[in-house]
Each structure stands twice: as C-alpha cells, then as structure tokens.
Amino acid sequence: MVNQKYLDKAETLIEALPYIQRFNRKIVVVKYGGSAMLDEELKANVIKDVVLLKLIGFKPIIVHGGGKEISRWVNKVGMEPRFVNGLRVTDKDTMEIAEMVLAKVNKELVTLVESLGVQAVGISGKDGGLLQCHKKLSKGEDIGYVGDIEKVNPKVLQDLLEKDFLPIVFPIGFDTNFDSYNINADDAACAIAEAVHAEKLVFLSDIEGVYKDKDDPSSLISELHVHEAEKLISDGYVGGGMIPKLQNCIDAIEEGVNRVHILDGRIPHSLLLEIFTNKGIGTAILREDGEKYYNEHE
Ligand SMILES: NC(=[NH2+])NCCC[C@H](N)C(=O)O
Numbered sequence: 001m002v003n004q005k006y007l008d009k010a011e012t013l014i015e016a017l018p019y020i021q022r023f024n025r026k027i028v029v030v031k032y033g034g035s036a037m038l039d040e041e042l043k044a045n046v047i048k049d050v051v052l053l054k055l056i057g058f059k060p061i062i063v064h065g066g067g068k069e070i071s072r073w074v075n076k077v078g079m080e081p082r083f084v085n086g087l088r089v090t091d092k093d094t095m096e097i098a099e100m101v102l103a104k105v106n107k108e109l110v111t112l113v114e115s116l117g118v119q120a121v122g123i124s125g126k127d128g129g130l131l132q133c134h135k136k137l138s139k140g141e142d143i144g145y146v147g148d149i150e151k152v153n154p155k156v157l158q159d160l161l162e163k164d165f166l167p168i169v170f171p172i173g174f175d176t177n178f179d180s181y182n183i184n185a186d187d188a189a190c191a192i193a194e195a196v197h198a199e200k201l202v203f204l205s206d207i208e209g210v211y212k213d214k215d216d217p218s219s220l221i222s223e224l225h226v227h228e229a230e231k232l233i234s235d236g237y238v239g240g241g242m243i244p245k246l247q248n249c250i251d252a253i254e255e256g257v258n259r260v261h262i263l264d265g266r267i268p269h270s271l272l273l274e275i276f277t278n279k280g281i282g283t284a285i286l287r288e289d290g291e292k293y294y295n296e297h298e
Pocket residue numbers: 019222223259274275276277278279280281282283284293294
C-alpha cells in the first residue's frame with residue numbers, strides 16, 4: 001500500500017500543473033519586503049521559491065526594499081530616522097546610507113540565488129536608466145531625496161530576461177539632473193510590472209491580504225475584481241497602509257498586468273502556495289474579465 005502522504009504530494013504537483021503551463025515564459029514581478037527580509041530562514045525560503053519559479057520556466061523579477069535595514073544603519077551611525085506622513089525624510093547623508101544598505105542587501109540576495117545555481121544580476125533603478133524620477137513632496141512638504149517615478153525604461157530588464165538572468169532590483173533612481181532618489185519599493189514594483197507587461201505582480205508583505213472588515217482577521221478576501229477593490233477603498237473598508245497598496249494593485253491591473261497578489265511573506269512558501277494551488281493563500285486581484293478560480297461558497 002502506498003502511504004497517503006505520498007499520494008498527497010503527487011496531488012499537490014498535479015494541482016500545480018495547469019499553472020506551470022499557464023505561466024510558462026511569463027513575467028512575474030515579486031516585491032519582496034517586510035519581515036520576510038529580516039528573518040534568515042524566511043529569506044532563504046523566499047529565494048528558493050523564486051528560484052523554483054525560474055527553473056520551471058517562469059521569468060521572475062525581484063524588486064526589494066530594505067526600510068528596516070536602512071533605519072538600523074542610520075541609527076548605527078548616530079543619526080535619528082525621521083518620518084513625515086509615513087515617509088522617510090531623506091537628506092543627503094541618509095540617501096547615501098540608503099544606497100549603500102540597499103546595494104548590500106541586493107548583493108546578498110544575488111548571492112543566495114547564485115548559491116542555488118541560478119544566475120542573477122542585481123541592479124538599481126539607475127542602471128540602464130531603469131527608473132527615472134522626480135522629487136516627491138509629502139502634502140506640500142519637502143522630504144528630501146524621495147522620488148516619484150516618472151518614466152521606466154525596461155530595456156535592461158528585457159535584455160537580462162532574454163539572456164536568462166534573474167534580475168534583482170533595488171529602487172533608487174535619478175532625476176534629469178542625475179540626483180539620486182529613494183523610491184518606495186511597492187511603487188517601483190508596480191511601475192516595473194506595468195512596463196515589462198508582467199503576467200503577475202506579487203506583493204510579499206506583513207499582512208495576509210485584504211480583509212472585508214479591517215478589524216476582523218477572519219474576513220480575508222480570497223479574490224477580488226478591480227471594481228470590488230475600488231469599492232472597498234471608496235466605502236472606507238480598508239484602512240491606513242492598505243490603501244496605497246490596493247491602489248497600486250488597481251493601477252497595475254489597469255495598466256495591463258493580469259493578476260496582482262497580496263501575500264503574507266511571514267508564511268513560509270506563501271509564494272508557491274499562492275501560485276500553484278487553486279485557492280491560493282492571500283488575496284488575488286483580477287481584471288474585470290478575469291475568471292475567479294475559487295468561489296468562496298464552494
Ligand atoms: N488568493 C487566491 N484566491 N488566489 C488564487 C490563485 C490562483 C492561481 N494559483 C494563480 O496564481 O493565479
């Protein structure tokens with residue numbers, strides 16, 4: 001008799017089959033941030049998941065932040081991190097630290113990917129003129145070298161993908177005067193996904209997904225059409241930090257990305273569980289004509 005556990009494993013692989021077929025050769029942008037970046041075990045898991053996507057024929061691009069790591073280094077050199085309306089105030093010194101820290105994190109990720117036998121190239125938004133930006137004001141206030149993306153030149157990414165490299169991007173770009181700016185990693189992931197016509201954009205963060213009722217953690221929504229996502233915002237159902245995130249998802253879909261997923265990066269292998277199962281594990285936001293795979297009443 002074959003042990004049921006082994007049969008279940010085969011089942012899992014068979015459930016993955018249609019997704020392996022559907023997303024073959026398709027671009028998947030993964031925004032990697034939050035706690036999953038600080039915990040070494042979670043980090044190794046995320047990287048393994050992305051490497052697996054790559055090896056079965058998807059074209060993943062990682063876009064990462066490093067906010068907590070930047071704050072740690074800012075403190076280490078005796079400076080006080082300052083935030084205005086949730087945005088980091090970035091003077092010249094902070095900008096310099098941010099760039100050094102993000103580049104260091106970037107090369108650590110490249111090393112992890114390379115150690116698993118996949119060739120990775122780490123770049124910033126400056127390389128190949130990927131992210132052109134201008135100064136962002138926060139409610140009219142100057143918060144320093146914080147940038148809003150103006151234009152994306154995806155050529156460097158297209159070339160890397162064509163040559164079978166796994167691109168790993170950190171979101172620092174320059175303006176037309178070649179001054180450096182720190183860019184929000186969610187915004188960068190979203191703009192990049194649009195520019196490369198990604199099939200999927202996946203946000204790995206510290207939240208399970210979108211909730212019907214922000215105060216009830218059992219009300220996680222599995223699938224949402226764009227208009228439902230818009231309605232959640234306009235009806236005031238989503239709160240605080242989720243609004244810009246959900247707005248990014250809506251924008252990405254309106255600009256042609258097929259599906260956007262919000263996942264909890266603290267759950268080991270949430271990326272694989274989302275992409276290779278029918279039900280997924282977080283919230284998937286679909287185009288208006290996107291078919292819902294999973295009906296909550298099933
Ligand atoms: N949160 C969800 N309901 N996700 C469904 C995921 C379906 C499928 N695996 C996909 O990647 O598109």
